Amino acid sequence: MFIDTHCHIDDEKFSDKDAVYTNLVAKNVIYAINMSCNNKSIDDSVYLAEKYERVYFGAGIHPSDIEELNDEIIDKIIGATKHKKCVAIGEIGLDYHFEPFSREKQVDGFIKQLEIASSVSLPVSIHCRDATGDMLNILKDNKSKIKNGAIMHCFSGSVETARELIKMGVYISFGGTLTFKNAKNLKEVAKDIPNDFILTETDSPYLSPEPYRGRINEPQNVSLITEYLAFLRNTDVNNMATTILNNTCRIMPKLK
Ligand SMILES: [Zn+2]
Numbered sequence: 001m002f003i004d005t006h007c008h009i010d011d012e013k014f015s016d017k018d019a020v021y022t023n024l025v026a027k028n029v030i031y032a033i034n035m036s037c038n039n040k041s042i043d044d045s046v047y048l049a050e051k052y053e054r055v056y057f058g059a060g061i062h063p064s065d066i067e068e069l070n071d072e073i074i075d076k077i078i079g080a081t082k083h084k085k086c087v088a089i090g091e092i093g094l095d096y097h098f099e100p101f102s103r104e105k106q107v108d109g110f111i112k113q114l115e116i117a118s119s120v121s122l123p124v125s126i127h128c129r130d131a132t133g134d135m136l137n138i139l140k141d142n143k144s145k146i147k148n149g150a151i152m153h154c155f156s157g158s159v160e161t162a163r164e165l166i167k168m169g170v171y172i173s174f175g176g177t178l179t180f181k182n183a184k185n186l187k188e189v190a191k192d193i194p195n196d197f198i199l200t201e202t203d204s205p206y207l208s209p210e211p212y213r214g215r216i217n218e219p220q221n222v223s224l225i226t227e228y229l230a231f232l233r234n235t236d237v238n239n240m241a242t243t244i245l246n247n248t249c250r251i252m253p254k255l256k
Contacts, residue, residue: 001028002200002223002226003031003199003200004031004033004219005033005153005173006033006091006125006151006154007032007033007202007219008037008203008204008205009032009034009048009204010041010045011204013216014218020219021052021054023219023220024218024219027222028223029054029220030054031056031255032052033055035057035088035153037060037061037062037065038061038065038068045059045080046080049083049085056085057085057086057087058088059086060088061073061092061109061113062095063092063101063106063127064098064101066105066109067105069109074112077089077113077116084254086122087255088124088252089117089123091126091127092124093110093126093127093153094110094128094131094134094135094138095129095130096134103134107134111142114142114145117148118146118148121148123148123251123252124149124150125151125173126151127154132157136161139165139170146169149252151170151251152165152170152171152172152173153173153201153203154177154203154207155174155186155189156186158185158189163192163193171197171198172189173200173201174186174199174200174201174229175201175203175225176203176209176225177207178190178232180210180213190233198229198243198244198247199247199248200244201222202217202219202221202222203217204217204218204221209228227240
């Protein structure tokens with residue numbers, strides 16, 4: 001069985017969500033966690049989790065939508081966490097890729113959402129793009145707020161960064177980029193890190209793994225990522241899948 005700890009089934013690129021769900025069930029994906037990015041996608045995530053048995057969700061505001069974060073939305077996120085299928089705060093984090101952005105607002109919004117995670121005892125799913133230095137500093141300064149666990153989603157950093165994160169207890173989640181031919185450093189990370197910190201995801205509809213790179217990604221493709229991880233770590237896919245199941249259930253105890 002396979003687990004997609006971070007996907008966006010609510011994305012409008014998925015015009016036939018029933019088909020996406022049927023495909024993930026057929027591929028033996030047992031959990032697909034729909035991460036919300038903004039106010040609307042929190043509602044959509046709740047809807048999907050109530051409609052589809054294997055879909056769970058995270059509640060949070062993405063750094064690119066951080067302008068939306070106000071007291072009302074904070075209350076809404078806290079309210080959503082009471083849902084039995086809300087297993088994380090996410091996706092949250094820092095994204096310094098697209099100009100213009102406000103670093104100050106992103107940092108402030110990120111820390112506020114780490115506080116929510118701590119207050120409701122949930123782990124966080126973290127997005128980090130072109131912001132590694134700030135990310136590591138914030139996590140170091142806010143260690144107590146990630147005591148319920150943190151996942152670096154679609155990790156793309158170096159072996160050194162991965163080791164620093166693991167020292168803080170942060171899990172490393174691998175997506176389709178792991179399978180890309182030019183992802184040499186990432187493959188080294190996947191070989192280097194201890195079993196207990198590995199998770200899998202698709203970030204679908206984005207970042208399709210090989211051999212589907214460039215096409216619309218789906219949660220069912222997490223099977224390919226798990227197989228590739230097993231290959232890199234010299235183990236068989238069932239072993240790899242069991243490790244990932246154990247890790248996922250440890251960090252997201254609301255999954256059953
Ligand atoms: Zn995402």
